[in-house]
Amino acid sequence: MSDPNNNPLEHRFEGEHPVRTLLYLYRNERFRLLLGLLFMLIKHSPIWIMPLMTARIIDVVTNRELHPLNELWVNSAILLVVLLQNIPFHYLYVQVVSRAVRSIAVRLRSSICRRLQQLSIGYFSKHSTGVFQSKVLRDVDGIEQFTRNLYDTGIATVINIIFAFGVTALRAPSFLLVFVIAVPVAILLIRLLRKRTAERNRALRMEVELMSSRVNEMASLISITRAHGLEGNAIERVESALERVRAAGLRVDQLTSVFGASSWVIFNCLNMGCLIFAAWACYTGFLPITAGDVVMLTGYFTLITNSVLGLTAFMPQVLQAFEAVHSIGEVLQSPDLEHNENKAVVTNVDGAFRFEKTGYTYEGAGAPAVHDFTLDVQPGQTIALVGASGSGKSTLLNLVIGFIRPTEGRILLDGADMVGLDLRVYRHFLSVVPQESILFEGTIRENITYGLVSATDDIVEKALRDANAWEFVSRLPDGIETRCGERGARLSGGQKQRLAIARALIRNPRVLILDEATSALDTESEALVQEALQRLMAGRTTFVVAHRLSTIRNADKIVVMRGGRIAEIGTHSELLDADGLYAQMNAR
Structure with a gap:
């Protein structure tokens, strides 16, 4: 019997959400992943702190009566320390997360290979070896890449939004209403993107598996193909599969590009509107904010909109990872097993x-x-x-x-x-x-x-x-x-x-x-x-x-x-x- 701790997907997850399966995958590396999260928060802190420090430095320049010159040096020193820490903590972050992610990928591939050894011979007669190769290589690589991007894009952008809202609530709470506008827009874009992208990613995955099967078939039949002068037929079959992969990939790219460009234009218009409104509110006294607050609020609003854009761009990767989990589950959940557990062990064979x-x-x-x-x-x-x-x-x-x-x-x-x-x-x-x-x-x-x-x-x-x-x-x-x-x-x-x-x-x-x-x-x-x-x-x-x-x-x-x-x-x-x-x- 194999140790389930070393084979994370030897686990029944029929019908459960892919997020739960991913969390099950991550459990053996949870210490490294949590440590990586801590390092990520520290090394990522300049993005959150710079707008606040910039605002305080501008307030020193524009309001000398309330802010003596020494505040300029204190804020500058804080900013310098925050920037310099990025080097060591980024290194620690990469080391810890990379070890965790690569270990997960190794164990996942090991689990798939172990499962393949447990499946019945009949299962292999129904499926191409190229499909198995795609699951072991492409799908696991997709989960590995998703895990890395989960830190760099997913978690980081969520923290950006939380921090921006938190500092704004302390410095200019009346401006929160403007920020709230960005959230429904982001949710609407993500909801529009999710369903159609999931369908197109699934179609792309199936075409890639077919292509892998055709290439494997061509390699195994090369001697027969040459002997009968069928090179053209073999190339035509592979190129037909390649064309379908190209078409399916283009459909995914087209949909992503439309939403990406639309999101960029909308959010930059919102950024410009935020700057104009904040400047007007400061100039007219409509809101109790300083010139430094104008810069800070604009910076945080840009941070929020960019984070929402990042989340929107990240959604296809999330869906691809979910599809990869589903694809791998087709092997790991297959009931077509050779059942040997708890059966009598043969210690000797006479041959009758x-x-x-x-x-x-x-x-x-x-x-x-x-x-x-x-x-x-x-x-x-x-x-x-x-x-x-x-x-x-x-x-x-x-x-x-x-x-x-x-x-x-x-x-x-x-x-x-x-x-x-x-x-x-x-x-x-x-x-x-x-x-x-x-x-x-x-x-x-x-x-x-x-x-x-x-x-x-x-x-x-x-x-x-x-x-x-x-x-x-x-x-x-x-x-x-x-x-x-x-x-x-x-x-x-x-x-x-x-x-x-x-x-x-x-x-x-x-x-x-x-x-x-x-x-x-x-x-x-x-x-x-x-x-x-x-x-x-x-x-x-x-x-x-x-x-x-x-x-x-x-x-x-x-x-x-x-x-x-x-x-x-x-x-x-x-x-x-x-x-x-x-x-x-x-x-x-």
């Missing part, structure tokens, strides 16, 4: 399987992919699954691996119903060799020992020898430290497949899944891989899917599937003698 009228129906499918599948498998037996495409072979393998659980019947592992087992632990005793070996950008050693930190060089070499891979690995310039390239791009298909076998061998699994492990290989590579597979399969319960029937002649049981059901079952010779579906397939 019993399928009792097992079936599985995919969500939204009209008919079951596997139905009424009954079979006994003894430890160490090899079970071959053959049949036409769509006959249920892959679904059955996914049931054995535990990627999906039966929707009818049950599967017993060593006598225990797999529904009650923690499949994460069970898979420690299982290895899969797929049709296309999946290698990551790293060394041969890192790929083979993936997840096994204690494997020595001798163990790695033995696995490579047993997999018929040592001969070509030893000839490489850096041996087992040779980098494979992304998805093993620097290796041939046969070499990658032998490394996949070495990866399986080094784990010494009790259950083995071979999914078309030799179908994509040439004759020479297939012979080497087949020899390695025989070593791998020895003494292990093995489920094999193969189109080449020559590769499964020695299987203990060959299960012929059709329409999700068992059509025939027996050994190679028994099925040939039966002259049924398997014999027809073998004759082709």
